[in-house]
Amino acid sequence: MPPTNREIGRELNVASTGHVDYHLTMLEKKNLIVRQPKKSRGIKLVKQEVAGIPLVGTIAAGQPLDIYATPSEHLDMGRDLVERENCYALLVKGQSMIEEHICDGDYVVIKPQQTCKNGDIVVAVHRFEGESGSATLKRFFQEKEHDRVRLQPANSELDPILIPKSIWDREWEIQGKVVAIFRQCDSAA
Structure with a gap:
């Protein structure tokens, strides 16, 4: 009452x-x-609509992790990002993108798309026969002179993932491109 x-x-x-x-x-x-x-x-x-961008899982900034398809919660972000159609957020796990200032525990906002330009930071998904596959966060480069795709980490201590073009076309895909990075600050520190 x-x-x-x-x-x-x-x-x-x-x-x-x-x-x-x-x-x-x-x-x-x-x-x-x-x-x-x-x-x-x-x-x-008044019942309020869920605001924010759906947090759909974790993304590896290192070795690929399993893909999550169901949103577990929503992140409240600026209106301009929330209004972007179909964007979603992923929690970053790992240190492979630290030289791009993407750290373990950050959130990346992903615009779903299957194409990208050389140098874009993307969610690259390796699909296995009959399974959902795994995803990683890297810079994308198509190296035509070597007939391969290079997924480049932004950590000088790590090697790139080199994928022959024939295998890329058969087993890999781009799921989306990073459009924003968010970090929570600990106010107690």
């Missing part, structure tokens, strides 16, 4: 029911609540 204005005021240490009413009116204008006139307990919450 919703509280009355007096009950709200008592819990918030606000003596004036007029102040409570003012704040309830502001919540109503923001479409967060609906009030029923002439009812002392006439407050209903």
Whole structure:
């Protein structure tokens, strides 16, 4: 049962029911609540759409990890990213992209697409016969002179993944391109 204005005021240490009413009116204008006139307990919450970009799993910045298809939660990000059609986020695991300032524990926002340009940071997926496959986060380079694809880490201590073009065409695909990187800062530090 919703509280009355007096009950709200008592819990918030606000003596004036007029102040409570003012704040309830502001919540109503923001479409967060609906009030029923002439009812002392006439407050209903408006169901909010899930905002943010779906976090669909983890991406390897190192050796490929398994692919996750079901969103586990949503990350609240700026409106311009949220409104991009079909973008999703992945949690980075590993250190292979640290020279691009993509660290273990960061989130990368991915724009789904199957093509990319040389130098784009992409989610490359290695598909196995009858299985979902594994994915890795690397810079993509198509090396026509060597007839291969190079997935380049951004860590000088690691070697690139070199894939002959015939194997790339048969077993690999681009799932999307990185359009943003987010890092959580520890405010206690």
